[in-house]
Amino acid sequence: MNFKGFVAALVAGLSLTTAAHAGVTVHNNDFLGATANQNGFEAINSTLYPGWKGYTEGGIKVQYVGAQLATLTTLKPVGDHSWTPLGGAFGYTSISLANGGDFDAVEFLAGTSAWIGGSRLQYQLFHDGVMVFSGVTGSLGNINSTLKTFGFSGTDGQLFDELRVQNLFGKTFDNAGFDQLVLDNITINAVSSAVPEPTTWAMMIIGFGVVGAMARRRQALAFA
Numbered sequence: 704m705n706f707k708g709f710v711a712a713l714v715a716g717l718s719l720t721t722a723a724h725a726g727v728t729v730h731n732n733d734f735l736g737a738t739a740n741q742n743g744f745e746a747i748n749s750t751l752y753p754g755w756k757g758y759t760e761g762g763i764k765v766q767y768v769g770a771q772l773a774t775l776t777t778l779k780p781v782g783d784h785s786w787t788p789l790g791g792a793f794g795y796t797s798i799s800l801a802n803g804g805d806f807d808a809v810e811f812l813a814g815t816s817a818w819i820g821g822s823r824l825q826y827q828l829f830h831d832g833v834m835v836f837s838g839v840t841g842s843l844g845n846i847n848s849t850l851k852t853f854g855f856s857g858t859d860g861q862l863f864d865e866l867r868v869q870n871l872f873g874k875t876f877d878n879a880g881f882d883q884l885v886l887d888n889i890t891i892n893a894v895s896s897a898v899p900e901p902t903t904w905a906m907m908i909i910g911f912g913v914v915g916a917m918a919r920r921r922q923a924l925a926f927a
């Protein structure tokens with residue numbers, strides 16, 4: 704391989720470590736199926752759970768953020784437990800991987816504990832503290848009806864590390880809005896870190912060294 708070809712190959716290899724942030728696809732069907740990371744709240748063995756403490760199952764952490772005392776877990780749309788603020792609360796639920804890692808897709812069941820219809824699901828997706836996508840769905844069914852499936856997947860390399868969801872009657876996400884969201888069966892597709900492994904760093908350093916040596920040799924031959 705000549706000098707230009709080597710440099711081109713090295714640059715191409717380095718470009719693989721950078722993901723392009725291009726967009727998000729919204730899903731309202733079961734598109735993930737069974738993966739290694741699932742949280743159905745089934746390991747909770749009490750009626751009330753302090754949601755502000757956060758709950759982790761299947762590598763997925765769920766935590767309530769806002770003015771709320773306890774999370775009622777015995778509403779049972781699927782299995783024995785679900786997640787909803789007791790009597791409603793003022794805040795939202797944060798969903799992330801317990802290890803703080805990135806994911807490229809998330810899916811869950813959602814409904815409302817409100818007895819009247821018309822309330823919606825508001826959502827925000829974040830990566831590295833920056834909101835990359837937000838929106839609102841149509842009306843949710845209450846706890847006595849079938850929960851609806853929702854999900855999000857990144858396109859062209861878009862990654863996430865946190866999903867925030869709540870159930871309000873308005874169309875705008877409100878950190879302190881009156882929330883009556885019911886969640887169950889959260890599934891996340893985790894991805895490996897985009898940070899190169901130590902062996903990758905070593906290969907990159909060696910590659911740069913080779914490029915430098917070849918450049919110096921070419922320069923020396925030019926003056927010979």
